[in-house]
Amino acid sequence: MPSINSLLSSLLIAFTFFTTLTFSATLLPNNEVEALEEIAKTLGKTDWNFSADPCGGEWGWATKNPVKGSENAVTCSCTNNTVCHVVSIVLKTQNLPGSLPPELVKLPYLQEIDFTRNYLNGSIPPEWGTMQLVNISLIGNQLTGSIPKELGNISTLANLTVEFNQLSGVLPQELGNLPSIERILLTSNNFTGELPQTFAGLTTLKDFRVGDNQFTGKIPNFIQNWTKLEKLVIQGSGFSGPIPSGIALLTKITDLRISDLNGTEATFPPLSDMRDLKTLILRSCNIVDPLPDYLGEMTKLKTLDLSFNKLTGEIPSSFVGLSNADYMYFTGNMLTGAVPDWMLKRGDNYDLSYNNFTSESSRGCQERSVNLFGSSSGGNNSGIVSCLRSFNCPKKFYSMHINCGGKEVIVDGNTTYEDDTDSGGPSKFYQSRTNWAFSSTGHFMDDDRPTDSFIGTNVSRLIMENSGLYTTARLSALSLTYYGFCLENGNYTVKLHFAEITFTDDKTYSSLGRRLFDVYVQDKLVLKDFNIEDEAGGVSKEILKYFTAVVTNNTLEIRFYWAGKGTTGIPVRGVYGPLISAISVDPDFIPPTENGSSSISVGVVVGIVAGVILLVFLLIGILWWRDCLRRKDTLEQELKGLDLQTGLFTLRQIKAATNNFDAANKIGEGGFGSVYKGVLSDGTIIAVKQLSSKSKQGNREFVNEIGMISALQHPHLVKLYGCCIEGNQLLLIYEYMENNSLARALFGLFFFTSAYVLYSIASAIKLHVYELV
């Protein structure tokens, strides 16, 4: 074997020699060409064409037909048209499978390497310490090991970017000697320990990011030396608070992000001289203070996130100066007073949810893009629900099933996961038509997308069981709360359905993403640094998590929170945060039935079935009998006699809803007449049953039907919204359900066990019979 290898390599060298001679237009010295060959081998780079001039911009050596984010360039610097040297190697988004080449040292003029988003493993070679590198970018690989202390010798080094890898260990104190360093980006690695004291000397720093690591200790006060700093990101880094007061001296800062500090309660850090701030994030930093007035003078602010602290007092009047901000998050504080008018008027993604603001009772949970959910006071947190439109619960609920981010699906043939396809948003409250709502806070930072999507779609082609639940999922950039209300008090089992659908499972950089987030049930942390992919053992795999929730005030809260952990730039920038596929909540107790009994015997079942059969005959009998009757004009009087829980609609309303009974809206035709789909002016989708004048359905039955169905409130039955009687027209207005839902509803019914349900069955069959007549 060695002989073949050596033969091959001598052939290779001979070939190289030959080609270098042949293309003597190549002004690159031989040793640099050879070095490139070795580098290619170590990196796993196969498309460098050594028959062509590496400095000539030929295919393989330069970016041709660039795909977004992908770059492929070897750049040379030539003097006097006689000799060239490689100064830069940029290989981005190529899934290179090798490791970092120590052979770079053989390119003595090399200033820049950029291996962003590949699949390189191994560690950073200490040999690089002898080079004159200016830019080192290794973003988004699978590098391990620590940063070699030798890098501290690269006096030219300006940019050291190693984000989204698995580097570990303590930062070498030698890095504190770098005289030209501008940027140190260490986000999303596994670094430990404290920042070396020598870092006090990094006075040339402009950009320092250390989020998502395992650092310990406090944020050192010596950062005050970094007076040129423009950007500082310390999110989910492991450091504890408080934020050192020396930060006040960093007056050039435009982008300051500190979040999820472990530590004691702290005052608001002194930022009054940071007049150029565009982005200010102090999230979950345990700040107990009123909002400082001077923030209102930071008129360049575009994003202000002070969520999840313990801020008190009112929003200062000076804050009107922030009306150019695109996003403001005050979520989860203890702010009081009235919500300023200018905020409600401008209404641009200002999230005020979960505070203690007073609000007019007329106001809903959301006004324009201002999320006010849980914002109004009234003591004992009852404000959280007082903004809900249907605060007066129509009935008690004993469960809730949501297909988060997806359409309604039925699982196991008996559980309906409700539709949850509202697009969500950075400051959004959404209330379902049943007993749940969600409150969504936060936008995805630094992504290049013009608008964020808060619903993720499965990128994998793997087939999953219950795929209906996992095709799409709801995403959050900061905090997402699902809120159940009108629940009967008691213990419930909360089942959370997760599957990682964003990352791939191949040998590409897209598989290197890490998603970590926290989950709270009833304000209790139940999952910390939860990683779906790790827990499920891969992507596109279901993982279910069960919790017991004690409901004492008819409400249930499930909160998903991004604590600054995980990668934020794989496969593209702005991919991070919680992802939830579906939620089931089922009672740990047997829901009581309408008449108080909670279980029934076989005898009762038999009785019910017999009763149903009897009723069917009775109804058919009635139908026959009804044929003999004529419609009378006393209809309206009869209707008045009923204690209807439904509304009367005008013919004009129904004509508007169905586009004057447009044939295009017709969704069915029975013996009695036609069924139309329509949309009421408030957006409610309805089905209109038009009883033709030829119909044999008589007045009395019409009245009966309305009375009977309107009294019913059962999740499996089509709801009657009301009726319309004008002139010759008899119209029934129902809740609109998708195809076959009625049949399904009828089928599911036999599993229910109460006299109330018996009543439902009877009326449903009656309905059905009407369809057949």
Ligand SMILES: *[C@@H]1O[C@H](CO)[C@@H](O)[C@H](O)[C@H]1NC(C)=O
């Ligand atoms: C390599 O470069 C040579 C010289 O430019 C060219 O003739 C040849 O077609 C190239 N090979 C490939 C695979 O592109």
Ligand SMILES: *[C@@H]1O[C@H](CO)[C@@H](O)[C@H](O)[C@H]1NC(C)=O
């Ligand atoms: C380049 O040419 C200039 C004069 O034309 C000469 O002074 C210089 O030494 C040359 N540099 C090299 C590296 O050959």
Ligand SMILES: *[C@@H]1O[C@H](CO)[C@@H](O)[C@H](O)[C@H]1NC(C)=O
């Ligand atoms: C370093 O990277 C920056 C940004 O990509 C670039 O503008 C600069 O020219 C690079 N410096 C060198 C010496 O290659």
Ligand SMILES: *[C@@H]1O[C@H](CO)[C@@H](O)[C@H](O)[C@H]1NC(C)=O
């Ligand atoms: C890097 O990956 C290659 C190929 O998968 C493997 O053979 C090698 O052991 C890995 N090296 C390290 C240091 O993990």
Ligand SMILES: *[C@@H]1O[C@H](CO)[C@@H](O)[C@H](O)[C@H]1NC(C)=O
């Ligand atoms: C370092 O990177 C930044 C940002 O890409 C760039 O603007 C700057 O020019 C780089 N520094 C040097 C010395 O190349």
Ligand SMILES: *[C@@H]1O[C@H](CO)[C@@H](O)[C@H](O)[C@H]1NC(C)=O
């Ligand atoms: C990070 O380091 C800790 C020990 O310091 C280790 O237990 C953990 O597995 C590492 N995490 C990763 C993702 O490498």
Ligand SMILES: *[C@@H]1O[C@H](CO)[C@@H](O)[C@H](O)[C@H]1NC(C)=O
């Ligand atoms: C930086 O900070 C340290 C400790 O806080 C201090 O002793 C030193 O004088 C400061 N200045 C420089 C230029 O290092």
Ligand SMILES: *[C@@H]1O[C@H](CO)[C@@H](O)[C@H](O)[C@H]1NC(C)=O
């Ligand atoms: C936060 O601090 C507490 C006590 O100070 C400690 O027990 C806990 O481990 C810390 N958590 C982290 C993530 O450092």
Ligand SMILES: *[C@@H]1O[C@H](CO)[C@@H](O)[C@H](O)[C@H]1NC(C)=O
């Ligand atoms: C909320 O405001 C009400 C009335 O203004 C007050 O009684 C209550 O203590 C406040 N709650 C909190 C948590 O600040």
Ligand SMILES: *[C@@H]1O[C@H](CO)[C@@H](O)[C@H](O)[C@H]1NC(C)=O
């Ligand atoms: C209901 O009770 C839970 C704890 O059982 C609490 O976290 C929540 O804030 C309460 N909600 C309301 C609206 O009172």
Ligand SMILES: *[C@@H]1O[C@H](CO)[C@@H](O)[C@H](O)[C@H]1NC(C)=O
């Ligand atoms: C729904 O069906 C599944 C399997 O078909 C069964 O295990 C489960 O008990 C059923 N649930 C109810 C509430 O009937």
Ligand SMILES: *[C@@H]1O[C@H](CO)[C@@H](O)[C@H](O)[C@H]1NC(C)=O
């Ligand atoms: C409800 O759950 C709590 C906590 O798990 C438990 O202490 C309590 O006994 C349960 N109550 C009932 C009625 O099961």
